[in-house]
Amino acid sequence: xxxxxxxxxxxxxxxxxxxxxxxxxxxxxxxxxxxxxxxxxxxxxxxxxxxxxxxxxxxxxxxxxxxxxxxxxxxxxxxxxxxxxxxxxxxxxxxxxxxxxxxxxxxxxxxxxxxxxxxxxxxxxxxxxxxxxxxxxxxxxxxxxxxxxxxxxxxxxxxxxxxxxxxxxxxxxxxxxxxxxxxxxx
Amino acid sequence: xxxxxxxxxxxxxxxxxxxxxxxxxxxxxxxxxxxxxxxxxxxxxxxxxxxxxxxxxxxxxxxxxxxxxxxxxxxxxxxxxxxxxxxxxxxxxxxxxxxxxxxxxxxxxxxxxxxxxxxxxxxxxxxxxxxxxxxxxxxxxxxxxxxxxxxxxxxxxxxxxxxxxxxxxxxxxxxxxxxxxxxxxxxxxxxxxxxxxxxxxxxxxxxxxxxxxxxxxxxxxxxxxxxxxxxxxxxxxxxxxxxxxxxxxxxxxxxxxxxxxxxxxxxxxxxxxxxxxxxxxxxxxxxxxxxxxxxxxxxxxxxxxxxxxxxxxxxxxxxxxxxxxxxxxxxxxxxxxxxxxxxxxxxxxxxxxxxxxxxxxxxxxxxxxxxxxxxxxxxxxxxxxxxxxxxxxxxxx
Numbered sequence: 001x002x003x004x005x006x007x008x009x010x011x012x013x014x015x016x017x018x019x020x021x022x023x024x025x026x027x028x029x030x031x032x033x034x035x036x037x038x039x040x041x042x043x044x045x046x047x048x049x050x051x052x053x054x055x056x057x058x059x060x061x062x063x064x065x066x067x068x069x070x071x072x073x074x075x076x077x078x079x080x081x082x083x084x085x086x087x088x089x090x091x092x093x094x095x096x097x098x099x100x101x102x103x104x105x106x107x108x109x110x111x112x113x114x115x116x117x118x119x120x121x122x123x124x125x126x127x128x129x130x131x132x133x134x135x136x137x138x139x140x141x142x143x144x145x146x147x148x149x150x151x152x153x154x155x156x157x158x159x160x161x162x163x164x165x166x167x168x169x170x171x172x173x174x175x176x177x178x179x180x181x182x183x184x185x186x
Numbered sequence: 187x188x189x190x191x192x193x194x195x196x197x198x199x200x201x202x203x204x205x206x207x208x209x210x211x212x213x214x215x216x217x218x219x220x221x222x223x224x225x226x227x228x229x230x231x232x233x234x235x236x237x238x239x240x241x242x243x244x245x246x247x248x249x250x251x252x253x254x255x256x257x258x259x260x261x262x263x264x265x266x267x268x269x270x271x272x273x274x275x276x277x278x279x280x281x282x283x284x285x286x287x288x289x290x291x292x293x294x295x296x297x298x299x300x301x302x303x304x305x306x307x308x309x310x311x312x313x314x315x316x317x318x319x320x321x322x323x324x325x326x327x328x329x330x331x332x333x334x335x336x337x338x339x340x341x342x343x344x345x346x347x348x349x350x351x352x353x354x355x356x357x358x359x360x361x362x363x364x365x366x367x368x369x370x371x372x373x374x375x376x377x378x379x380x381x382x383x384x385x386x387x388x389x390x391x392x393x394x395x396x397x398x399x400x401x402x403x404x405x406x407x408x409x410x411x412x413x414x415x416x417x418x419x420x421x422x423x424x425x426x427x428x429x430x431x432x433x434x435x436x437x438x439x440x441x442x443x444x445x446x447x448x449x450x451x452x453x454x455x456x457x458x459x460x461x462x463x464x465x466x467x468x469x470x471x472x473x474x475x476x477x478x479x480x481x482x483x484x485x486x487x488x489x490x491x492x493x494x495x496x497x498x499x500x501x502x503x504x505x506x507x508x509x510x511x512x513x514x515x516x517x518x519x520x521x522x523x524x525x526x527x528x529x530x531x532x533x534x535x536x537x538x539x540x541x542x543x544x545x546x547x548x549x550x551x552x553x554x555x556x557x558x559x560x561x562x563x564x565x566x567x568x569x570x571x572x573x574x575x576x577x578x579x580x581x582x583x
Contacts, residue, residue: 021374025203028376035203037374062487063564064373064480 009079139176213348220246288327316558471500
């Protein structure tokens, strides 16, 4: 397989980098992929659109930076506006449906919407929206087995919060599976 | 000197997903480093951030100092008290540490300096990569001296080469510089940390002589002197002034010649043994790309692309950049008629001049430089490979 490029974008504090890290960790540790994850570290990444980029391959990754993502996950309107024009034709766009109004991505992109914030609020902690997203991503992309992703969630979150984060993962995963069974009207 | 194995308390054995900075920290801990002093600076901060969290649990200490001068000498105090120690920095801090890199070379204090290189000069590009401190690593402090500098190209190598750096610093009693870059430091990848018993650690070279016979700077056959344990009755003097074998100032022509010659020779005479090169598709290569650190990964992609276009390219990657692997380079240059060598690096020409000096008159050398802020695109290095091949083809017509 040739490399798959993906980008996770949002605003600072949403846990978007941790979401990307969790996916990357699952792919590396439990699915034996090569992954290079880079982050935007510049002053422009503080308090506005922040992002991480992953290159996923069965071969060692040589050039470390993403060029055009196959998959974009956008948790804020700004991240959507800034990053979605780079999506590859036929790519996949995953958005937080209450936070992003999709009004300008390239044509032919498959869009999936997840109410990650609301699902997290149902668990009483909206900060776990990033793990809802990890669950949703796992279901939609099929890139890693749900058990691999769940182990990565456990590895990635603070000790003592595993159960809550896994519950968030499961909510997102179920939401994603439901959308695959019933095609989204978007 | 007999090698030993790593102290398991510092070794985070297992398969991890770490960035280069975190992996460097784990390498230091695995090598037995239990003291760091620093004045944290982007993009190296994560190394000591992790160290400050990890090391108190295994019996060590991190000190945040008032500046880089203090940090770079505090680590040397720790060494003379018996610890293994390091400091980490980036360009602006590296400039301030130059005086004490010279002091470590002169006093033969084994310690490790990590420079996660960012764009310069001055404060430059704090969050973006460059490889423009390579000659500063080589020559930055005043006077004649030799150091060892290593260039990792992945988080895995940030671990491996940091362990190696500590071992070399103990073996040769010399400051060893781990020359990372922002890209490698902030990139997260798989890092495998072996069990402690599979990690070799070079122990400090302690004298077996009684205090009355001990001379602190009298060298062994390999030109390196032995340490005395602090607090065990050995009296000795350590100074940055030119000194005799007892360590006392001896500021004349002959002691200067003896000392400086030995400081140079203990590294220069071991340069061939120190060399560590990765070679990729050199067997039939017409164009050889020479690159180190992150640029070598991009260069490997460019070599593959050149091959896809029918140009026989190869890659020589030094992991130990100083001392430069001059024997291998000269051998290579003398072995056949190459179309040329291409040196790719994130600066406007530094290692390029070293390569040119070594093979001048035998092989044309082209520079594929870059002012930093990102890494090369593979296509940029490819263009120079193709130009190199085409120029040679035209000349031969």
